[in-house]
Every structure is written in structure tokens, then in C-alpha cells.
Amino acid sequence: MVTTTELFLLTFALLIHTTFFSSSVSAVGVNYGTLGNNLPSPKKVAELLQSTLINKIKIYDTNPEILQAFSNTGIDLIVAVENSRVSNISSDTSAADQWLSTRLLPFIPATSVVAIAVGNEYLTTSDEGFSPDPDVLIRAMRNLHSVLLARGLDRKIKVTTPHSMAVLSSSFPPSSATFAPNLADTISAILQFLVDTRSRFMINAYPYFAYRDNPETVNLQYALLGNSSTTVKDPKGYVYTNMLDAQMDAVRSAINSLGFGNRSTVKITVSESGWPSKGDVGDIAATKENAKVYNSRLIQRAQSNKGTPMRPRDNIEIFVFSLFNENKKKGGETERNFGMFNGDGSKVYEVDLRCDFCGGTTTTSFGFGEKDQRNGGGGGGARAGPSVWCVAKPHAAEEVLQEVVDFCCGAGGVDCRETYSESGDCFEPNKLLAHASYAMNSYYQMHGRNYWNCDFKGTGLVTFTDPSYGACRYPQQ
Secondary structure (H helix, E strand, C coil), X not given: CCCHHHHHHHHHHHHHHHHHHXXXXXXXXXECCCCCCCCCXXXXXXXXXXXXXXXXEECCCCCHHHHHHCXXXXXXXXEEECHHHHHHHHCCHHHHHHHHHHHCCCCCCXXXXXXXXXXCCHHHCCCCCCCXXXXXXXXXXXXXHHHHHHCCCCCCCEEECEEEHHHEEECCXXXXXXXXXXXXXXXXXXXXXXXHXXXXXXXXXXXXXXXXXXXXXXXXXXXXXXXXXXXXXXXXXXXXXXXXXXXXXXXXXXXXXXXXXXXXXXXXXXXXXXXXXXXXXXXXXXXXXXXXXXXXXXXHHHHXXXXXXXXXXXXXXXXXXXXXXXXXXXXXXXXXXXXXXXXXXXXXXXXXXXXXXXXXXXXXXXXXXXXXXXXXXXXCCCCCCECCEEEECCCCCHHXXXXXXXXXXXXXXXXXXXXXXXXXXXXXXXXXXXXXXXXXXXXXXXXXXXXXXXXXXXXXXXXXXXXXXXXXXXXXX
């Protein structure tokens, strides 16, 4: 007869093997813009996204209707301070605290806000009546972080700012890319802030624009993320088969050029990337077919956990632009047609957002490609995103694991009775590794399943394989 200890070890061995050696899958982020008069209600959007592989959304303000709609969905939100409001928040911490108190605090923790984007392409925006001030941006970021720190929210909610590729003076070859000289000091200060607060560098990257403006010199498949036969070789030996990877490595090189390479690693998030399905007169690039191909490949890219030629082990977070066509957005026809869906919820083109490992309710409308009965959907409460757990690394130092258990089962608020009592379902095996795994996962699930909630001084490991064994059930959000 198999003992509880043997069952745990067998389950844990399978879990570790699956985590390290099978192709891991990440969920996908999407930008949710609302500049349209024909869009579905935020509540409807939240309900339907829960059964897709999208588990993060980025919005461009702090729309209270959206914040309320996404409460208790498990979907993470990145909210924004509009460019026009950055100056006010930069004035002092009291202004930042008032913004936080009125815009976010009424909705958290029920709504999982994980980051605040201060402005959008603030440093390179030239809208009429708006003049960017780099010092204002940095002060606003610092003020918001200060008030988050004072309220004990700095680990949960990070502060950053999205940039356009225009912050680079050149992007080719990728290994020689640098930031624009007039922005170098500002970007350096921002990078130091991101290092100090463990936040990500956000970049909006669009191969579409490069192809649209240079169709004779840029290979279409190279821009569409295909494994193009036309490869691009960097002088330092890196070989690129698609433009997005080259753009990401250009940003990485520019970051390194300011001294943030070896001494500290700043993670990169692609905060926007997409392809329009319709454009202005003469735009041969903006077609439904090209948009379908690019965004389908982008979603696959986001799920793959693959890095770039320069940093193959990096996990680059990606947010697709965008969820809906926005018929009231300023600019040309192109700007209004980046959405994967029309305002009535119908697909602009066929895109698969089904999640084969997500919980959720069965839905048959709105065209999101939701999980259906054949994939195990249906009854029960909706739960967003993939089923993920946090466990202890098999060779983690026992003294650190004991500290983790003490913290999780104490100040961390985890109910550890299942592992403390001999009658508990998770007491056996009476091993520190097993008890630490249970405590880590419970803490991770309680606090929003953010990657930093499964760090535990480097001893935690996120897995898509259920570590439950026998009668011991590992909770999930």
C-alpha cells in the first residue's frame, strides 16, 4: 500500500518534472480602451474574460465602473494616471495620496490592482496643449510609490510608466541601441527607480508601423512574427527571425548602455503591441488577415515564456493592443481599428482566446472563444486565469523554509492547521518541504497569485501542476 509520504514524493516529483521540463504556459494581458460609444458594459466584459486565457488587463485611467466590475474575478489590473493628471500628482505626496484614496482604495483588495502606469508615452507625447516635463514624471512616480509604501501596498502595487520606441535614438542593430541623448538622464533616473522598487520597464512596440512605413525594405513575415526566411543578423552574432524580438533586445541594449545591465536586471513588459485590421487610404499593411496573423502569433508568443536572442531565459510579459475597436478615438482610421473585437462583441477576425485549463462559466455569446463544455467549462463559480500553485523548491535551504513557514503561518495570515495537527489532511508527510509548500501556496493564493508572492527569498516555485495528494488539497484562488 502506498504511504502518504510516498504519495507526496511521487506527486512532488511529477510536479517538479512538469514544471521544469514541459513547455510552460503563461496567461496573456490585453489593453482595454474605452473610447467608443458602442462598447459592452465593463461588467459584461469582466464576466466573459474570466473564461479566456486573459488574466491581466491594462486600462488608461481609473474608471470606477471597470474597477468595480473586475472585483473578485482574479483578473489583475494595471491602472493609469492620465498624462494630463501627472503634474498634479507630482506636486506633493498629499496630492498622490488623495488620488490613491479616491481612485483606488475604495476598490482594493477586492479588485486586484497590481500596477499603476504613470502617464502613457509621456516623454514622447506631443498632443496639442500638452508639454511633457521629465522631472514632473519622475516626481509623480516617486510620490505614488511613497504613499503606497506608507499604506503597506508597495509590494502588491508597483509603479511604472510606459514608453514608446521613440525614446530610442536608434534601434538597429539591436546590440548598439541607445536612448535618445536628451532623454538619457531621465531614463536613467526612471531605471534606478524601477530597480529600487522592483518594477518593470514598459515599452509599447509595434512592428506594424515599421512595415507600413517601409514595405519595400521590411519583410512582411519578419514584421508579422513569422519565422521569416529573411533573418536579420546583429554584428554581435544574434540572429533575429522577427522584428519584435529585435525591438526588445534594442531596448535591453539601451538599458544596459546606461549601466543597468550587469549590476541589476530590469524586467521588460511589452505594454502595447498589436496590428490594425483597417487603415487609412493607401495603407496596404492594415488588413484583417495581417491583424489575425500578428495577434495570434503574439498571443502564442506571450504564452511561450520564451526570451529573445540576447536574453533567451527572460520572460517578457506582453499586453495585446487591443480588446476593442474604438470608434471615438482620435486620429485616422488606423487608430480606431486595433481591436480584436467590435463594439457589439463580434470578432473582427478569428482569434482563439480559449483557455483549456481555466475555471469559468460557460458562455456562448460575445465571440470571445470562451471555454465550452467540451473543454470542461460550465457550472460553478467563475475563476479567471490558469490554475497555478506555489510550492517550495526541492533543494531549498531548510533554515529559509522554516522562516517561510513561520512567516506564512504567523504574520502572513495563513491557516496552517492542516499541517500542524497530526489529524490534519496535510500533516503527513511530516517534512518541512511539504509543510512549507502548503504554507507558501496558501499565502500565494491569498495575496493575488502575483509572481513576487511566490518568491520567498528564492525558495518558491510557480507550477501549473496541482500539488495536491491523497486527502491533502492545495487551495487555489
